[in-house]
Amino acid sequence: MSAAQSDWAERLLATLAEAGVRDVIISPGSRSTPLVWAACQNPALRRHAIIDERGAGFFALGQARLSGTPSLLICTSGSAPSHYYPALIEARLSGVPLLVLSADRPFELQQCGAQQTIDQARLFGSYAGYHELGTPVSDRAATRALERIAWQAVAETLEPPRGPVHLNFRAKKPLEPALAEHGSPKPVAEASATRRKLVRWRPAASAPPLRADVDELVERWRASRCPLLICGALSPGESPSPELVARFARASGAIVCAESVSQLRFGLDPETTGALICDRYEWLLASASLLQRAAPDFLLQVGGMPLSTNLGRLLESSDQCELWIGAEQGWPDPAHHSARIVRARPTQLLLALCEALEAHPAPELTAERRLWREANARARQLVSARLERAFGEPEAVAALCEALPSGSILMLGNSLPPRLVDRYARAGARPIRVLSQRGASGIDGLVAGTLGSASIAQAPITLLCGDISFLHDVGSLWAARPERTHGGRWSHAIVLVVINNGGGRIFDQLPMAQQAGPDQRFWTTPHELELRHAAELYGVAYRRAQTRAELGEALQAAYARPEVSLLEVVVEAHSAAERLQELTGELAAEWARLPSTS
Ligand SMILES: Cc1ncc(C[n+]2csc(CCOP(=O)(O)OP(=O)(O)O)c2C)c(N)n1
Numbered sequence: 001m002s003a004a005q006s007d008w009a010e011r012l013l014a015t016l017a018e019a020g021v022r023d024v025i026i027s028p029g030s031r032s033t034p035l036v037w038a039a040c041q042n043p044a045l046r047r048h049a050i051i052d053e054r055g056a057g058f059f060a061l062g063q064a065r066l067s068g069t070p071s072l073l074i075c076t077s078g079s080a081p082s083h084y085y086p087a088l089i090e091a092r093l094s095g096v097p098l099l100v101l102s103a104d105r106p107f108e109l110q111q112c113g114a115q116q117t118i119d120q121a122r123l124f125g126s127y128a129g130y131h132e133l134g135t136p137v138s139d140r141a142a143t144r145a146l147e148r149i150a151w152q153a154v155a156e157t158l159e160p161p162r163g164p165v166h167l168n169f170r171a172k173k174p175l176e177p178a179l180a181e182h183g184s185p186k187p188v189a190e191a192s193a194t195r196r197k198l199v200r201w202r203p204a205a206s207a208p209p210l211r212a213d214v215d216e217l218v219e220r221w222r223a224s225r226c227p228l229l230i231c232g233a234l235s236p237g238e239s240p241s242p243e244l245v246a247r248f249a250r251a252s253g254a255i256v257c258a259e260s261v262s263q264l265r266f267g268l269d270p271e272t273t274g275a276l277i278c279d280r281y282e283w284l285l286a287s288a289s290l291l292q293r294a295a296p297d298f299l300l301q302v303g304g305m306p307l308s309t310n311l312g313r314l315l316e317s318s319d320q321c322e323l324w325i326g327a328e329q330g331w332p333d334p335a336h337h338s339a340r341i342v343r344a345r346p347t348q349l350l351l352a353l354c355e356a357l358e359a360h361p362a363p364e365l366t367a368e369r370r371l372w373r374e375a376n377a378r379a380r381q382l383v384s385a386r387l388e389r390a391f392g393e394p395e396a397v398a399a400l401c402e403a404l405p406s407g408s409i410l411m412l413g414n415s416l417p418p419r420l421v422d423r424y425a426r427a428g429a430r431p432i433r434v435l436s437q438r439g440a441s442g443i444d445g446l447v448a449g450t451l452g453s454a455s456i457a458q459a460p461i462t463l464l465c466g467d468i469s470f471l472h473d474v475g476s477l478w479a480a481r482p483e484r485t486h487g488g489r490w491s492h493a494i495v496l497v498v499i500n501n502g503g504g505r506i507f508d509q510l511p512m513a514q515q516a517g518p519d520q521r522f523w524t525t526p527h528e529l530e531l532r533h534a535a536e537l538y539g540v541a542y543r544r545a546q547t548r549a550e551l552g553e554a555l556q557a558a559y560a561r562p563e564v565s566l567l568e569v570v571v572e573a574h575s576a577a578e579r580l581q582e583l584t585g586e587l588a589a590e591w592a593r594l595p596s597t598s
């Protein structure tokens with residue numbers, strides 16, 4: 001390869017490393033050779049090999065979701081980078097930093113039938129920032145620009161609105177490194193030793209919310225009789241701590257409703273925090289009679305758009321209930337209900353609110369709050385007791401949540417699993433980080449995303465997903481054995497828990513199920529696949545559970561080993577829908593016995 005080309009590739013990778021990039025996910029190809037060679041020579045970079053660019057994209061996403069720094073994807077030219085698309089869409093919509101470095105053909109090979117050549121310019125449209133790096137040249141200004149662009153790209157991934165950036169590098173043949181005198185390739189690191197290392201950019205500290213917003217919010221809280229704090233999807237890096245949320249709830253009288261995809265579901269214990277933590281809110285919000293007696297009149301939402309359909313219904317039906325949203329970026333209000341978007345990180349917002357609220361006397365425990373507390377306590381008892389009586393999907397999900405090791409990570413798939421955790425998992429003060437894919441809510445890339453997070457996590461990690469979600473990404477089991485991707489071993493257990501309910505059972509709960517007849521299979525996609533064959537193909541430990549005892553034993557065995565286990569939990573197809581119906585009736589009867597608020 002020409003000296004200009006190897007120098008450019010080396011400078012680019014070195015500058016990206018200086019700017020904070022640590023992990024590089026490489027998919028195979030020839031045109032990307034100068035980039036891959038430079039990445040292999042740089043000791044600051046960890047390298048992972050993943051064949052399929054689609055899985056590679058989600059693997060990188062899983063890393064960046066956990067680390068908060070952009071991972072770098074490298075691939076060859078042609079259709080290769082286009083396979084990153086779904087992961088980049090998710091990164092854009094959930095604000096995860098990510099870098100793509102695609103190799104491309106030089107300008108003279110465009111639009112003339114050259115192999116593996118497509119128009120890669122702005123390939124990802126509005127989903128990724130874009131920088132054209134052009135063809136390497138020996139020119140000082142161009143080289144300085146290359147380094148500047150590398151810093152700029154990293155900065156763009158991390159500055160709000162955080163997300164992906166695409167760099168397109170045009171390589172010319174020969175692509176291989178030049179040989180040194182003794183016949184082996186020249187190490188590219190030589191040049192970097194003499195380079196002046198700069199820190200050209202640091203992320204700005206997050207600004208506190210506007211004083212006027214805080215003052216108005218405090219007024220609203222103090223006037224509200226039944227205010228709710230709704231915590232939607234929040235990544236570990238952006239979430240307020242459970243202690244801060246509890247402090248805020250005490251100071252404001254807020255009823256805390258933390259969704260499974262927030263970091264607060266497992267951090268707050270309703271019995272001991274001295275705050276009103278409502279982990280059965282999804283059931284409460286479905287009760288017209290409870291809402292009549294104790295209607296929420298003020299909501300503050302932090303994190304992503306809530307999953308809760310009942311919350312959406314409440315906002316739709318009530319003119320009395322005002323919604324404010326605290327969000328550093330984006331506009332997480334698809335139903336157009338918000339009275340105000342307060343621009344701040346949730347932590348900064350809650351801190352500012354605590355300071356302002358604590359200057360006032362503690363809020364009164366209104367009759368409405370008392371009713372919510374009591375209704376939640378009874379629902380906790382009733383739901384727990386009901387879960388003892390059978391074993392189906394809700395019971396499997398609840399049992400898994402109880403078995404999560406302290407300090408571990410739970411990666412939640414989409415469809416029924418996060419909704420079942422919302423309904424059935426008990427809140428409790430346990431240090432568990434939750435990762436999710438709620439940007440575009442895709443069922444894609446969950447295996448790759450989990451393995452990506454596992455590749456940088458110093459903790460056990462559990463994926464909970466449905467069978468169709470798993471099958472969608474079954475090829476990403478490639479990355480389950482570290483000797484294939486980066487060498488070395490896993491340091492902790494990685495447990496892929498797949499709920500096999502025979503298809504996409506969320507569709508059986510939607511109105512179409514009543515009308516479709518046999519065509520329902522185009523929604524549900526039932527199957528008869530035995531997942532153990534996938535485990536066998538990729539060399540992964542496999543366990544199957546059909547009862548509570550089998551699940552307990554399988555989890556214990558899986559957590560005891562620092563390797564990937566596939567754990568298939570076979571449940572009756574309609575157990576989630578049945579339990580929902582039964583418990584809705586039982587809870588209504590239980591709550592009817594609660595004393596009136598007046
Ligand atoms: C990439 C992608 N394709 C399709 C969908 C639409 N979708 C939502 S849920 C679902 C079914 C998921 O089935 P499964 O993983 O078994 O979960 P279950 O519904 O049984 O809980 C599908 C296909 C999606 N969200 N993302």
Ligand SMILES: [Mg+2]
Pocket residue numbers: 466467468499500501502503504505
């Ligand atoms: Mg399913």
